[in-house]
Amino acid sequence: MRSSGFSLSSAVPFILMKSIPFLCPVTFKRSGVSAPNRIALAAMTNQQSLPDGSASDDEHRWLTLRAEGGFGIVTTCAAHVHPRGRGWPGALGIDSDARLPGLKRLADGIHKHGALSLVQIFHGGARAPSKLTGMPPISASPGNLPGEPKGEAAVEATEEDIAEVTAAFAGAARRAEAAGWNGVEIHGAHGYLPAQFLSPLSNRRRDRWGGSLDNRMRFLRGIFAAVKEAVSPRFLVGVRLSPRNFPGQDAETTCEAFTVARTLIGDGADFIHFSLWDFRTTLDEAEKSEDHATVPRLLDLAVESVAGQCPLFVAGKIHTPADAEEAIQSGADVAALGRVAIPYADWPRRAERGDFVPASPPYPANDLSTAGVGEPFLDYLRRWPGFVEG
Numbered sequence: 001m002r003s004s005g006f007s008l009s010s011a012v013p014f015i016l017m018k019s020i021p022f023l024c025p026v027t028f029k030r031s032g033v034s035a036p037n038r039i040a041l042a043a044m045t046n047q048q049s050l051p052d053g054s055a056s057d058d059e060h061r062w063l064t065l066r067a068e069g070g071f072g073i074v075t076t077c078a079a080h081v082h083p084r085g086r087g088w089p090g091a092l093g094i095d096s097d098a099r100l101p102g103l104k105r106l107a108d109g110i111h112k113h114g115a116l117s118l119v120q121i122f123h124g125g126a127r128a129p130s131k132l133t134g135m136p137p138i139s140a141s142p143g144n145l146p147g148e149p150k151g152e153a154a155v156e157a158t159e160e161d162i163a164e165v166t167a168a169f170a171g172a173a174r175r176a177e178a179a180g181w182n183g184v185e186i187h188g189a190h191g192y193l194p195a196q197f198l199s200p201l202s203n204r205r206r207d208r209w210g211g212s213l214d215n216r217m218r219f220l221r222g223i224f225a226a227v228k229e230a231v232s233p234r235f236l237v238g239v240r241l242s243p244r245n246f247p248g249q250d251a252e253t254t255c256e257a258f259t260v261a262r263t264l265i266g267d268g269a270d271f272i273h274f275s276l277w278d279f280r281t282t283l284d285e286a287e288k289s290e291d292h293a294t295v296p297r298l299l300d301l302a303v304e305s306v307a308g309q310c311p312l313f314v315a316g317k318i319h320t321p322a323d324a325e326e327a328i329q330s331g332a333d334v335a336a337l338g339r340v341a342i343p344y345a346d347w348p349r350r351a352e353r354g355d356f357v358p359a360s361p362p363y364p365a366n367d368l369s370t371a372g373v374g375e376p377f378l379d380y381l382r383r384w385p386g387f388v389e390g
Contacts, residue, residue: 020321020325020351020352020354021038021325021328021329022037022038022039022321022324022325022328022335022351023037023038023039023348023351023352024037024038025037025038025072026038026072026311026333026334028236028270028271028310028311029309029310029311030233030268030270030310031233031234031235031236031270032234033116033182033183033234033236034116035072035073035115035116035334036072036114036115036116037070037071037072037348038072038324038328038333038334038335039070039071039072039073039324039334039335039337039347039348039351040071040072040073040074040075040313040334040335040336040337041063041066041071041073041074041075041336041337041341042075042275042315042336042337042338042341043075043076043077043078043120043185043187043240044077044338044341044342045077045078045088045091045380046059046062046077046090046373046374046376046377046380047088047089047090047091047376047377047379047380048062048090048374048375048376048377049077049090049091049092049093050102051089051090052093052098053080053086053091053092053093053094053095053096053099054093054098054099054101054102055092055099055102055103055105055106056102056374057374058374058375058376058377059076059077059092059102059106059374060102060105060106060109061372061374062372062373062374062377063076063106063109063110064106064109064110064112064113065345065371065372066115066341066345066372067109067110067111067112067113067114067115068113068345068346069344069345069346069347069348069349070346070347070348070349070352071115071337071341071347071348072115072116072334072348073115073116073117073118073334074110074115074116074117074118075117075118075119075120075185075336076092076106076118076119076120077091077092077120078091078092078120078121078122078187078192079091079092079093079094079119079120079121079122079172080092080093080094080095080122080123080124080128081094081095081121081122081123081165081168081169081171081172082095082123082164082165082168083095083133083134083135084123084128084133084135084137084138085122085123085124085125085128085133085165085168085193086124086128086132086133087122087124087127087128087129087132087192088132089132090376094119094121094172094175094176095168095171095172097175099175100175100178100179103119103175103176103179103181104179104180106179107179107180107181108180111180116182116183117180117181117182117183118181118182118183118184118185118236118238119172119176119181119183119184119185120184120185120187120240121169121172121173121176121184121185121186121187121227122187122192123165123168123169123187123192123193123194124137124192124193125137125138125139125140125154125192125193125196126138126139126144126145126148126151126152126154126193126196126202127145127151127191127192129152130152136154136155137152137154137155138154138155138156138157138161138165138193139154139155139156139157139193139196139202140156140157140196140197140202140203140204140205140209140210140216140219141154141156141202141203141204141205141210142154142155142156145191145196145202145246146199146201146202146246146247146248147246147247147248156205157209162209162219162222165193165223166219166222166223166226167226169186169223169226169227170223170226170227170229170230171230172184173227173230173231173235173237174230174231176231176235177231177232177235182235182236183235183236183237183238183270184227184231184235184236184237184238185238185239185240185271185273186220186223186224186227186237186238186239186240187240188220188239188240188241188260189240189241189242189245189273189275190242190245190275191242191245191246194219194220194223195242195245197209197210197216197217197218197219197220198216198217198219198220198245198256198257198260199216199245199246199249199253200216200253201245201246201248201249201253202245202246203216213256213259213260217260217263220239220260220264221263221264221267224237224239224264224267224268224269225267228267228268236270236271237268237269237270238269238270238271238272238273238310238313239261239264239269239271239272239273240273240274240275240313241257241260241261241272241273241274241275242257242274242275242276242277243255243257243258243274243276243298243301244277251283254283254298255283255301257274258301258302258304258305259305261274261302261305261306262305262306262307265306265309265310269310270310270311271310271311271312271313271333271334272302272305272306272310272311272312272313273312273313273314273315273334273336274298274299274302274312274313274314274315275315275316276298276299276302276314276315276316277316277317278316278317279297279298279299279314279315279316279317279318279323279326279327279330279332280297280299280317281297281298281299281316282295282296282297282298283295283296283297283298283301297330299314299327299330299331299332300330300331302314302331302332303330303331303332311333311334312331312332312333312334313332313333313334313335313336314327314332314334314335314336315335315336315337315338318335318336318337318338318340319339319340319358319360320356320357320358321351321356323335324337324351339361339387340358342363342368342371342373342381343358343359343361343363343367343368343371344358344371345371345372361386361387361388361389362386362387362388362389363387363388363389364389364390365378365388365389365390366390368381368388
């Protein structure tokens, strides 16, 4: 198999080519802040932070190599905003001022190479196990999440819990700005706490936090408003959403994510990031429908919901430069790369050359290490079927 590893010695100077749409700059309209190109490193769990949640040397190398490799926007892994929101071992924290030195070092390392920096701020909710946090997990409603019968049962978040979590998100954003980051991405996707409030499958409340979509998105909107209030106007505040969060949802529930996006844009979002799992997925494929007639792609619905009012990030099986170009030409403003960014720290530089076809997994362990994957992250990747070779 052809080696996929990133080599600093083989990197060529990165020259923006206006003929390649995803290598052109993107400007965030509300703030005027720009990124040098439209390729983002998506937030990915990597379990390589220190036990107390501080950023490690491994995390620093992982992120700065991608900035050096030409990614225009570099996003951290999910960083928990509250000790009760920690979702897994080796998680990055932004829940205390004690994290500021490591966060500042990360931001400085990313900016050294000209990339725009984002911290993804997060609370696991029902997916923050008590064995890590020492506290019972909270969620919109008590019990297990849909499709996760073996998970730890959560307790229903009280009004006090909701206020505390909202303040924690605001505090995390304030720390990110103090540490020199360009913005935050509020993690409202993938079934974590904000998504647990958004989904009618996990939110069975009968108070002002449940029932109608307006009520179910009250929690996320409150977090967003508190974060915006805590930071300066030029500090970017965006939200990551996913149309599908839990098994068993119908098309109406899937499409609610696009209403949420429109609402958040009205609230002042600097960007919306849709995690689609596969950017070519259609609504019927998402819902296992048998009727394939004139069914839109989720990407098309995302583009329609954002309507050019702010940059739209899209993630989901964007592997090759042709995939990125298709996503951009379909209306996305930024292509967010996940799995392919693991072996290819210099994906944008290689894409500039015009003949780059990324290899598919499995990837040699040595190549992944060369690409900035620390041992804890490599151990985590070994759990992905067929991803690591050797």
